Amino acid sequence: MKLDRSVAAVVTGGSKGLGAATALRLAAHGVRVALFDLDAQAGEALARRIGGVFCRADVTSDASIDEAFSRAREAHGQERILVNCAGIVHAHKAAARDKTSGAVRHYPMADYERVLQVNLIGTFRCIAKSSAGMLGLVRMADGERGAIVNTASIAADEGQMGQAAYAASKAGVAGMTLPIARDFASEGIRVNAVKPGFFNTPMLQTGPEHVRRALEASVPFPARIGDPDEYAHLVEFLLTNGYMNGECVRVDGAVRMGAR
Numbered sequence: 001m002k003l004d005r006s007v008a009a010v011v012t013g014g015s016k017g018l019g020a021a022t023a024l025r026l027a028a029h030g031v032r033v034a035l036f037d038l039d040a041q042a043g044e045a046l047a048r049r050i051g052g053v054f055c056r057a058d059v060t061s062d063a064s065i066d067e068a069f070s071r072a073r074e075a076h077g078q079e080r081i082l083v084n085c086a087g088i089v090h091a092h093k094a095a096a097r098d099k100t101s102g103a104v105r106h107y108p109m110a111d112y113e114r115v116l117q118v119n120l121i122g123t124f125r126c127i128a129k130s131s132a133g134m135l136g137l138v139r140m141a142d143g144e145r146g147a148i149v150n151t152a153s154i155a156a157d158e159g160q161m162g163q164a165a166y167a168a169s170k171a172g173v174a175g176m177t178l179p180i181a182r183d184f185a186s187e188g189i190r191v192n193a194v195k196p197g198f199f200n201t202p203m204l205q206t207g208p209e210h211v212r213r214a215l216e217a218s219v220p221f222p223a224r225i226g227d228p229d230e231y232a233h234l235v236e237f238l239l240t241n242g243y244m245n246g247e248c249v250r251v252d253g254a255v256r257m258g259a260r
């Protein structure tokens with residue numbers, strides 16, 4: 001796929017962090033970008049900056065995503081690119097003893113389900129609805145109709161304690177990438193995924209400073225947190241290299257997470 005003005009893209013979670021970095025990179029190539037996100041303030045500002053469109057969207061809601069695709073396609077036409085970045089984190093042990101009271105509390109099931117709804121089912125919802133539209137597109141010179149990139153996490157491989165929900169959701173994203181690529185093999189739509197390590201985004205910044213420092217120190221080389229544009233660079237590669245399909249690529253400075 002060649003990235004230029006003739007191509008439209010949808011980036012979920014595009015208001016901030018990895019999604020915003022991806023939107024910036026795509027727009028720099030002339031791609032017409034629609035940002036799907038809950039955060040209207042940051043999304044509207046970024047859309048103005050890149051000459052794109054912001055569509056308020058909740059990936060857990062069919063109606064909201066249908067409306068967002070309608071808006072995006074009204075503005076830019078049917079997208080050839082979908083990048084799924086919308087995601088949340090939540091940490092709790094499967095069951096744990098409170099340090100002070102000694103009371104035992106299990107993982108709150110509503111929180112567990114929410115993580116799967118946003119990260120896994122939300123990603124699939126956007127893939128299903130975007131690809132249904134892509135199937136109506138004429139193939140480009142290289143035979144492609146479209147390309148999709150999902151965002152898993154290195155937690156799909158080595159989730160830490162407290163990450164049962166998050167790791168399960170990301171392993172699900174990684175696991176469904178190949179079968180969906182196979183679904184579209186005869187239709188000219190490639191599907192890949194990224195497993196990011198630690199990246200400097202609002203999601204990472206919500207954690208305490210000492211945790212961020214410990215994460216940074218655990219990265220072999222380069223011994224630092226990743227820049228969101230380094231994630232976006234990999235997305236660009238996956239979109240533009242026509243032989244990449246059904247793959248899930250780590251970008252993590254060789255870090256391997258320990259138990260905690």
Ligand SMILES: NC(=O)c1ccc[n+]([C@@H]2O[C@H](COP(=O)([O-])OP(=O)(O)OC[C@H]3O[C@@H](n4cnc5c(N)ncnc54)[C@H](O)[C@@H]3O)[C@@H](O)[C@H]2O)c1
Nearest residue numbers: 013017018037038058059086087153196198199201202203
């Ligand atoms: N930052 C990291 O170190 C890191 C590492 C591995 C994986 N990831 C994954 O990368 C993706 C992007 O993470 P980030 O660090 O940029 O996070 P972020 O919190 O900075 O940005 C995520 C965006 O998703 C949006 N969002 C959340 N729930 C949504 C919903 N229901 N519908 C629509 N939008 C919603 C948020 O409003 C936000 O703008 C996530 O899937 C995350 O799990 C991040």
